[in-house]
Amino acid sequence: MIDLRSAEILDWSGACVSIREAQFPSPFQSGVEYAAPARGPWNIVHVGMLVPESHQIFVCAQGCLRGVVLTAAEMGATDRFSTIAVRENNVMEGDMEELILNGVEDVLRKLPKKPRAVLLFTSCIHHFIGCDLDYVYRKLRERFPDVDFTDCYMNPIMRKSKTPPDSKMRQQLYSLLHPTDKTAKAVNFLGNTTETSETSEMVQMIRQAGYEIRDICACHTYDEFQKMAESILNITYNPAAKLGGETLEKRLGKKHLYLPFSYNGQEIERALTQLAGAIDAPLPDFDLLKEKAEKALRETAQALQDMEIAIDYTATLRPLGLARLLLSHGFRVSSVYADSFISEEKEDFLWLQENYGDLKLYATVHPKMPRFPRDRAEKSHGNLLAIGQKAAYFTGTRHFVNLLEGSGLYGYDGICRLMQMMLQSAREEKDTEKIIQVKGWGCCG
């Protein structure tokens, strides 16, 4: 086999820059893109499968179907997934609406049991040919009045738009909730792929105020999912979920709070104070919580003093915020793998520029990255801890925290729990190659 690694050594400019010299929010020039084999982050199929008793039907070209159909197969959900292949004649002849209507009907006829809901995914093609989706959904609802249909989209062409596919998916999940006059003393967490940690201050506050917590991640039946429409408050903390919360507030008239995920004490306390106001709950003792987190940080920093740390953007919603937290507590954070940053990271970016200007930012999609030597862990004699799958891949380490989107570790408690995970990951080796190639880590429970 040809070994392309023997090709001449490249200079890494363009794919790596010190934060001192970097531009916010995009430190790297865009261009053709590489994709590292770290597959943990959930895709639209994984997210859609959170709706219990639902069935997904994708209408796309064969090449687009391939990735999603195997996502479903790998997660053991083949019986909840069907496809309608779009071919050239459908584009040329303009019979796309008929193809979808007949195809969905055929699928539903073949299923052993009618699903409660169908998530029907159309693609970029439909977007461009002006397929009359309103007509399609109207007809489907007429033909199958006992099935809830929602419009979902596999249109990566919108990736750089104001409504990227990930946000749209997290919005459409909740479009299936029926308006109701009933209200329950309950609070919803929206748009997460993991339940928020039970020990977090936020969950504790909600429970102590006598509210039930509802989260699609914990729903086992469609009826249980529908009860989310009765809750009096919706909380989002993932930026990709914010649109879903706002939409639901408009549609169901239930209050929405966006309480950004953060590692910054002031921001955490501001969010918890907002929550306390919304549910009329007492505030926890912030000083005590903060001291506990500080202690965990100090002890972990001490234990990991010889370890270099690399963070990536798939691990946490705020990679720069995490880098700032760790560096300001004596950790040896050397690098952050991310291609761009959300606006909420700007303050941390500027702080890091001023205080830790040598911190290296690495691209993950830059075309040089497949040839980047993945030997940083080896060079540091195994003393490199990665936080996130992409950082683990690019550094070649076997010590990594398998964290995705923050994994529900919110607030001061989240910081304490993250410290525990870092300590454990520093002690134990993981089978990086095996773990990071699993698609949608944790989606099968």
Place this chain on the structure above:
Amino acid sequence: MKQVCSVLSTYTADVSGVCSALYEMGGMTIMHDASGCNSTYNTHDEPRWYHTPSMVYISALSEMEAVLGDEHKLIEDVCRAAEELHPRFIALAGTPIPMMMGTDFQGIARAIERKTGIPAFGFATNGMHSYISGVSMALEKVAERFCDPSIRPELWKPGEKISVNLLGVTPLDFSVTGNLEVLETLCEEQGFRVQSCWAMGSSWEELMECGKAQVNWVLSSAGLSLAKLLQARYGTPYVLGIPMGKDLTEKLFEELRQAAASGETPAFLCREEEETEGEGKPSYIIGEPIWAASLRYALKHTQGMKNLHILTPLEGDASLLQKGDLANAEEDDCFACFPKAEYIFGDPLYQWAIPKDSGAKLIRLPHEGCSGRMFRGEIPVLIGHYFENWFYKEMQK
């Protein structure tokens, strides 16, 4: 209904086929796509991705570029990457949206070549065909563009090994579980020398000297168009089939020897003219046509099985099929055939189309082009006598 899969999977598409074929050649391949094709390809279609880096990228096409038909950004981005990475060539492959935009891949390739001085070519794939067409067009293009037409096949002398090119070999059909290695060893044992393998495991120089080979061996439908091109260019004859089991292995090597000696392409296509239908329940083989035809021949001649029919969901050479076989098979065809079947030889994902009460037994033969990495560990070596070992074990189950 055609085009609908209520439970079945879909096969690797043309655009991934292009990437797979060119993977080891030192070129840079760009899928002109927004996103998605890259993760599909490197997760499900490319087992070499983790350990063997290759320059396969997406263009990251945006909505605005698509609406405005902006090809300038693609050209600039590709040229910039090429200037930094110095690929041997640049290949562009299309996806559905460029098809809608009417992207002129050949024109863009010419513009890139003029700017960089690096050979460039474009493939008007659209993600609506199978990998066979993508692999075929990529292999053919490389040979057409780069293989020196002045080379002539080396004259075979008694006592010397016969040189052979293996055509149509990608992980999509052969995976990385040992079939290719066993085949190469078998060639050596049978008095052949592998000149080149298109396209796994051979150096660029070996590929470029494929014209020296005395015979070409087409091991999948994706190698057929290349075989025809090499025949036209160098006069090299070709033989189709995969050596599974004693009888077919002997037969194919004999055909290869005769073809090398005579320069004539034999008519043998791993099929016989006699009726394949017989008494008892039918059995079905699902997969790529040359693989399926070879498997049928081996099952029939080595194991005495009868009433074997091919259902191929893929594009391929229809001449390999016989009465009772079905090309372009879809899910409904499986639903119609499987309930009455005795055995179904195919990828484990076909289990979903077999009624539980039918009595049909699935003989699991995972196919990377169907289920990707899911059952890679189960992919058996079927080359040569390994076929009999595999069959014996299967029947013991």
